[in-house]
Every structure is written in structure tokens, then in C-alpha cells.
Amino acid sequence: MVGSLLASAVSEQKCTVPEMVAYDEAQALLAACTQNIPLLAPEFVSISQACGRVLAEDIRAEVPRPEADISAMDGYAFRCADMEKAGDIGLPLSGQIVAGDTPPPLEQGVAYSILTGARIPAGADCVVAQERTSIMNGHVHLLEQNARNGLNIRRSGEEFCKGDMLLGRGQRLDWRHLPLLAHQGKEQVAVYKRPKICVVANGAEFGATATDCRTELNTQLLATMLQNEGVLVTRCVCRSDSEEDLHKLLHQCAQEADILITTGGISVGQTDHVLPVLSQMGATCLFRRVKMRPGKPMTVMQLGQKMVFCLPGNPGAAAICAQLFVVPFLHGLTGAKQGENASKPIEGKSSFSYVAATDTTCFLPVHFTENRGENLINLVRSVGASDILCLTRASGLLKVSAGQSLQDGDVCEVIPFTV
Numbered sequence: 486m487v488g489s490l491l492a493s494a495v496s497e498q499k500c501t502v503p504e505m506v507a508y509d510e511a512q513a514l515l516a517a518c519t520q521n522i523p524l525l526a527p528e529f530v531s532i533s534q535a536c537g538r539v540l541a542e543d544i545r546a547e548v549p550r551p552e553a554d555i556s557a558m559d560g561y562a563f564r565c566a567d568m569e570k571a572g573d574i575g576l577p578l579s580g581q582i583v584a585g586d587t588p589p590p591l592e593q594g595v596a597y598s599i600l601t602g603a604r605i606p607a608g609a610d611c612v613v614a615q616e617r618t619s620i621m622n623g624h625v626h627l628l629e630q631n632a633r634n635g636l637n638i639r640r641s642g643e644e645f646c647k648g649d650m651l652l653g654r655g656q657r658l659d660w661r662h663l664p665l666l667a668h669q670g671k672e673q674v675a676v677y678k679r680p681k682i683c684v685v686a687n688g689a690e691f692g693a694t695a696t697d698c699r700t701e702l703n704t705q706l707l708a709t710m711l712q713n714e715g716v717l718v719t720r721c722v723c724r725s726d727s728e729e730d731l732h733k734l735l736h737q738c739a740q741e742a743d744i745l746i747t748t749g750g751i752s753v754g755q756t757d758h759v760l761p762v763l764s765q766m767g768a769t770c771l772f773r774r775v776k777m778r779p780g781k782p783m784t785v786m787q788l789g790q791k792m793v794f795c796l797p798g799n800p801g802a803a804a805i806c807a808q809l810f811v812v813p814f815l816h817g818l819t820g821a822k823q824g825e826n827a828s829k830p831i832e833g834k835s836s837f838s839y840v841a842a843t844d845t846t847c848f849l850p851v852h853f854t855e856n857r858g859e860n861l862i863n864l865v866r867s868v869g870a871s872d873i874l875c876l877t878r879a880s881g882l883l884k885v886s887a888g889q890s891l892q893d894g895d896v897c898e899v900i901p902f903t904v
């Protein structure tokens with residue numbers, strides 16, 4: 486489905502781009518490509534199914550909140566002027582209002598008992614909390630002279646009025662948004678359709694018969710990361726180094742998915758078949774290899790009308806490339822608001838120095854500590870692109886552009902991980 490939406494973006498992109506692109510250039514190529522992709526089609530889902538989905542419509546209030554003037558306390562509703570006039574005698578209690586009642590107007594010179602959330606009767610202008618009163622001979626007396634107009638009354642529309650914008654198109658829905666939709670009496674809401682993504686790993690080291698067997702990690706890592714973005718993900722592993730097996734699997738995945746994500750098998754080794762197989766299948770390159778670390782082999786292709794993200798096999802590099810390239814692409818596709826979805830950079834002060842090579846943009850795993858009100862950015866120990874431990878110790882990535890030298894004390898921005 487995304488496939489057809491990608492049609493206009495595919496254009497005549499052959500491998501005319503340079504062999505290896507600078508990081509910013511790779512991002513620009515992808516952003517330009519994303520811009521040409523129309524947003525996904527909307528569909529209606531029930532509110533109970535809407536969590537994690539991206540709104541495809543603006544939601545304006547049709548019903549204000551509170552819906553009417555209501556009491557903020559369990560207590561007594563009356564007219565201030567009546568209470569003042571009654572003095573020591575107090576006001577006779579002549580009714581009880583609970584939440585859900587539509588009370589009759591307040592008669593002259595009386596008080597009603599009222600519960601929190603119940604509608605204020607017409608004519609009452611004050612509610613005094615129960616514990617600030619005493620009842621004697623069926624009359625309400627104030628313990629303090631604190632009654633005033635509007636006391637403990639929540640006015641209709643004080644939270645929002647009819648016509649106010651509640652949620653904007655592109656908002657990713659979570660538990661915070663659902664009460665607003667329910668309040669507006671919505672049973673169904675328009676959300677963008679979810680693209681189907683297939684994550685494909687490969688390598689003989691994941692086969693049961695391998696003598697030096699390894700645990701396949703990346704499909705779990707990537708599927709979980711991307712599911713958090715509200716897409717539908719399936720996982721596949723080619724557990725051999727056979728080009729044929731890989732071809733079969735990728736062909737099958739391409740039939741079923743809107744977007745393909747491969748991991749591993751894209752470097753220059755004899756068993757790195759992913760790119761030749763995709764080329765055989767007719768895929769063309771948006772860019773091939775990026776001047777970045779980790780993630781140098783990162784490649785993006787287009788297979789007919791489908792995007793193919795070829796991530797490195799090293800798990801740390803795969804995770805970082807998915808955060809930097811795939812997640813923002815998905816946000817663009819679903820119209821999800823970047824800021825709302827945790828891609829907003831966080832500012833801090835570096836507690837270390839680092840010099841990036843002249844031709845390589847570096848992404849460093851970092852975490853924050855607080856020091857005298859300042860956000861300090863600390864380098865997390867990492868042994869390189871295969872490191873999965875450092876991901877759990879880091880809260881995001883510090884970008885040091887090619888040729889840049891970062892000084893201890895420099896103010897910079899961290900790209901937080903989406904979690």
C-alpha cells in the first residue's frame with residue numbers, strides 16, 4: 486500500500502549518486518524522497534484500538550469541559566448574599582444534589598447540599614466545603630466567613646470551550662489523548678493506515694547447524710523499535726549464506742511488505758549478498774554507504790515502489806542507523822509530529838572532548854547527568870558498532886560532524902533515542 490504511495494518518489498533514481506555520501510547528504514536525499522511520498526491513507530478505528538496510531542484528522546471540541554458549572558467540593562451551595570443576610574441563623578438545607586442530577590433553581594434564602602462534580606443550581610453562586618461548615622437544626626453555618634462569589638465552582642468551558650482545538654492531525658495517540666476523544670463522544674477516529682514492514686536478517690552464524698552459532702538479535706531489536714512507531718512489523722531470518730536462499734526470502738518479503746529493512750550482509754565480504762540480490766531483483770540505489778561511524782555500510786534502495794533500508798549487521802550500528810534514518814522516515818510517512826515523538830534534540834554541556842575525522846560524522850552514545858542545574862552530557866563507554874550494552878547505558882546520540890572538534894564545556898544537542 487505504501488508501495489503505490491511511493492510511486493512518485495521512485496522516479497528515475499539509479500545509482501547516479503556518489504559511491505559514498507556524506508551523512509548530511511544522505512539525510513537530504515532521504516528527506517527529499519520522503520517529501521514526495523503522500524501521507525498514508527486514513528482509516529477509521531474504534532477508540533479502543535486507537536492507541537499508538539497517528540491521527541489523520543483535527544479534533545475540535547464540540548462539547549465544552551466542564552459541560553456545565555459544577556461543584557469542585559462536597560459541601561453546600563447557596564447565594565452569598567443570602568448567607569450574609571442570614572447571619573448566625575444560617576441557611577436552611579432544602580435539597581441535595583448529586584453528580585448526574587439536573588437540579589431545580591435554588592430558592593431564595595436556602596442552601597442545597599451538593600457533591601463534587603454535581604451541577605450548580607441556577608441562582609447559587611458559591612459552594613463551601615463540608616468540613617468548613619456545621620449543621621445545626623437543619624441549618625448550614627459557616628465556620629469561617631470565607632464565602633465569596635464563585636468559590637469552589639468550576640465554570641463550564643474553563644478547561645476548554647466549544648470550538649477549541651484539542652488534538653491536531655499528525656498526533657500520535659497514547660493514553661493521554663484517549664479521554665479527550667471519549668469526552669467528545671467519539672466512537673471512531675480517523676488514523677493513518679499502518680505500513681507493513683518486514684525486517685530481514687541474514688547470516689549462516691544464526692543457523693542451528695553452524696559450528697560457531699550466534700544469537701540473532703537485530704530483528705527483535707528493530708521490530709520492537711519500529712512497532713513503537715505504530716507500524717506493522719514481521720521478522721524473517723535467512724539462516725544460511727546462500728545467495729539463492731536470500732533471494733527467495735527477500736522476494737517473498739517484498740511481495741508482502743510495504744517497506745523492507747535488511748540488516749547485515751551489506752559489506753564487502755564473500756557472504757554479503759544483500760545488495761547484489763536486491764539489485765538482481767531490480768532495486769536501485771538512493772545512496773550506497775555513508776561517511777559516518779558507526780553505520781558506514783548504510784544503504785537505501787528503492788525496489789519498484791518500495792523503500793528498502795539496508796542496515797549494517799553490527800547490532801549497535803543497526804540500531805543507530807534505524808534511529809537516524811528509519812524512524813524519521815516513518816514519522817514523515819505517517820505525518821507524526823517529530824517533537825511529540827521524542828526526536829526533539831536535548832541541549833546540554835559536553836563533559837568531554839572529541840575530534841571527528843575530517844571525512845566521518847561520528848555518533849557517540851551519551852547519557853545525561855545534572856551538575857548545579859546544568860545538563861551534563863557524558864560519553865558512554867562503547868567498544869564499537871557491535872556494542873549492545875552501551876545502548877542501554879545511553880539515552881541518545883551526540884553527533885560530531887566530520888572534521889568537527891568538540892571541546893569539553895561546549896553546549897551541544899543530543900538526539901534522544903525513541904523508546
Ligand SMILES: Nc1nc2c(c(=O)[nH]1)N[C@H]1C(S)=C(S)[C@@H](COP(=O)(O)OP(=O)(O)OC[C@H]3O[C@@H](n4cnc5c(N)ncnc54)[C@H](O)[C@@H]3O)O[C@H]1N2
Pocket residue numbers: 686687688690699700701702703704748749750751752753754757780781782796797798799800802870
Ligand atoms: N573489509 C571491510 N570489512 C568491513 C567493512 C569495510 O568497510 N570493509 N565495514 C565494517 C563495518 S563498518 C560494518 S558495520 C560491518 C557491517 O557488515 P555487514 O552489514 O555486512 O554485517 P555482517 O558482516 O553480516 O555482520 C557483522 C557483524 O554483525 C553480526 N550480525 C549481523 N546480523 C546480526 C543479527 N541479525 N543479529 C546479531 N548480530 C548480527 C554478525 O554476526 C557480525 O558479527 O562490516 C565491517 N567490515
Ligand code: MOO
Pocket residue numbers: 777778779780781782797799802803869870871
Ligand atoms: O560502521 Mo560499522 O557500523 O562501524 O561497524
